Amino acid sequence: MNEYDYIIVGSGIAGLYDALLAQELGSVLILTKGSIDECNTKHAQGGIAAAISNADSPELHFQDTIDAGAGLCDPEAVRILTEEAADRIADLVKYGVPFDTVNGEIALTMEAAHSVARILHAGGDATGEHIETTLSRAARSARKITIREHCLATDILVRDGSVYGVAAIDLHTGSVEEFGCRFLILATGGVGQLFKTTTNPDIATGDGVALAYRAGAEIVDIEFIQFHPTALYLPGAPRFLISEAVRGEGGILRNSRGERFMLSYTEIGDLSARDIVARSVHAEMKKTGTDHVYLDVTKLQPRVIANRFPHIYKFCLDHGLDITTSMIPVAPAAHYIMGGVRTNYWGETNINGLFASGEVACTGVHGANRLASNSLLEVLVFSKRIVERTKGGGGNTYESAGDEVHSLGSREPGSVSVPPLTLNSLQSLLWDNVGIERSGNGLEKAVTILAAWERNLQPSVDRPSYELANMVVVGRLMAEAALIREESRGAHFRSDFPKPSDAWLKHVVFRKAS
Numbered sequence: 001m002n003e004y005d006y007i008i009v010g011s012g013i014a015g016l017y018d019a020l021l022a023q024e025l026g027s028v029l030i031l032t033k034g035s036i037d038e039c040n041t042k043h044a045q046g047g048i049a050a051a052i053s054n055a056d057s058p059e060l061h062f063q064d065t066i067d068a069g070a071g072l073c074d075p076e077a078v079r080i081l082t083e084e085a086a087d088r089i090a091d092l093v094k095y096g097v098p099f100d101t102v103n104g105e106i107a108l109t110m111e112a113a114h115s116v117a118r119i120l121h122a123g124g125d126a127t128g129e130h131i132e133t134t135l136s137r138a139a140r141s142a143r144k145i146t147i148r149e150h151c152l153a154t155d156i157l158v159r160d161g162s163v164y165g166v167a168a169i170d171l172h173t174g175s176v177e178e179f180g181c182r183f184l185i186l187a188t189g190g191v192g193q194l195f196k197t198t199t200n201p202d203i204a205t206g207d208g209v210a211l212a213y214r215a216g217a218e219i220v221d222i223e224f225i226q227f228h229p230t231a232l233y234l235p236g237a238p239r240f241l242i243s244e245a246v247r248g249e250g251g252i253l254r255n256s257r258g259e260r261f262m263l264s265y266t267e268i269g270d271l272s273a274r275d276i277v278a279r280s281v282h283a284e285m286k287k288t289g290t291d292h293v294y295l296d297v298t299k300l301q302p303r304v305i306a307n308r309f310p311h312i313y314k315f316c317l318d319h320g321l322d323i324t325t326s327m328i329p330v331a332p333a334a335h336y337i338m339g340g341v342r343t344n345y346w347g348e349t350n351i352n353g354l355f356a357s358g359e360v361a362c363t364g365v366h367g368a369n370r371l372a373s374n375s376l377l378e379v380l381v382f383s384k385r386i387v388e389r390t391k392g393g394g395g396n397t398y399e400s401a402g403d404e405v406h407s408l409g410s411r412e413p414g415s416v417s418v419p420p421l422t423l424n425s426l427q428s429l430l431w432d433n434v435g436i437e438r439s440g441n442g443l444e445k446a447v448t449i450l451a452a453w454e455r456n457l458q459p460s461v462d463r464p465s466y467e468l469a470n471m472v473v474v475g476r477l478m479a480e481a482a483l484i485r486e487e488s489r490g491a492h493f494r495s496d497f498p499k500p501s502d503a504w505l506k507h508v509v510f511r512k513a514s
């Protein structure tokens, strides 16, 4: 078995930034299931939030993050996030990420639920692409980093409560190999592919959550899925994201009759928190009997649109839509997972030597609803802390928080008819029953079908079958958690419990029964 100090699974911003920091301390292996730049990171548009202007402060950023999180943020985690933000941005600048500037100062834009303009961006709406390219270039040229592309991690290897390595399948040869390490960092990203409609690329299949659950790690807040209100809705075009920054720069939502509608749902209007806008768009579509609404930027200067949002402008134009003259058809899509593998403030999990970083992790900063552009920042802040933590000896400092812990049990299908398991049937089941609007009945159905699918899973042999098996486990965790949480809070809305309840100011935690 080849041995490394650090093995990192994933090559988005979390995996690459961790690797670049860790190579100063030891040997690093990055395993990634596609080519190095296949990840959510590359698609990030809006930017990174950080209180760096004179009009802003970490305290204000703290308050906005807490307000968006709807009562479930961990205040200490948010304090760390907002206070360490400026230093981590400086690190990115040192690596060479070319943030946009105006008159020599870093340009800042507005996004929903931020009280001031605090979003840094690069290439207009190509922030993620610049970050990914800059960090992957640095990782490729680092002597102590080995990169294995097309290598999918299948299992975390644990002995006596400590990680000693990871098993992975080489997707070119089909052979399964084991790799040994002192520290294993999961940086596998999100779960958007569990839903029929998503802004996420193909890699976002929740592998890290499934691997961690199977290995005995705690999974928390997994019912909280963020739906982005404005994914492009054009026949024949992918669900390309139309950044929230477009509303930040003056874009307006209109219904199919061309009427503004956000102010009839909330007094803040188009720049309300993302969960509120997504639900309002969903309600407006139902009310007007359509499957989309419009984002209108036709009042902005064409030059401003083309310069500020070059990718969005070009993508739409390539699909026959000139957004400077025509409204953009949009609809909500699954976008981000607030929950995941539970970590402490140092990225440690309840398993010795296992860390989680980035979207796969739940550090506690997002609560029930993430504030826009806080995720790239979270990656930087907590990745740095992970590598800092591995410097010291003294063992794992993770402490369980004392929440009630659930595990996935068996369920009989009863009278529910179970369709054959395919990627499409899974995505439709989740979209229809664990989506923007949920109900006890729909969740019961989803939980039952997912349990039946899991019971009948065949051994995985290739990338699609490993991913599908992982999606079934993650879907089960998500649906069970949503069923357990009998209230509505942040991104989790239940039509049968439409209000928040103080009794639910707590977390739903899963850990596999040993």
Ligand code: FAD
Pocket: 009, 010, 011, 012, 013, 014, 015, 031, 032, 033, 034, 036, 038, 039, 040, 041, 042, 043, 044, 045, 046, 047, 048, 049, 127, 128, 151, 152, 153, 154, 187, 188, 189, 190, 199, 200, 201, 203, 204, 207, 208, 241, 335, 336, 357, 358, 359, 360, 372, 373, 374, 375, 376, 377, 379
């Ligand atoms: P990713 O970048 O998704 O990387 C995950 C990596 O893990 C990939 O390399 C993948 O191949 C690999 N992987 C997964 N499973 C396995 C496995 N089993 N074995 C091996 N490798 C595996 N956030 C912001 O803060 N600001 C924004 O403007 C913004 N815009 C966004 C726009 C879009 C369209 C999307 C989809 C997301 C956006 N987000 C934004 C969210 C943000 O981009 C992500 O949360 C963040 O990039 C996640 O980084 P990550 O490194 O954790 O995961």
Ligand code: SIN
Pocket: 044, 045, 046, 047, 242, 243, 244, 245, 336, 371, 372, 373, 374, 375
């Ligand atoms: C966007 O640009 O709208 C996405 C921002 C985010 O997800 O944080």
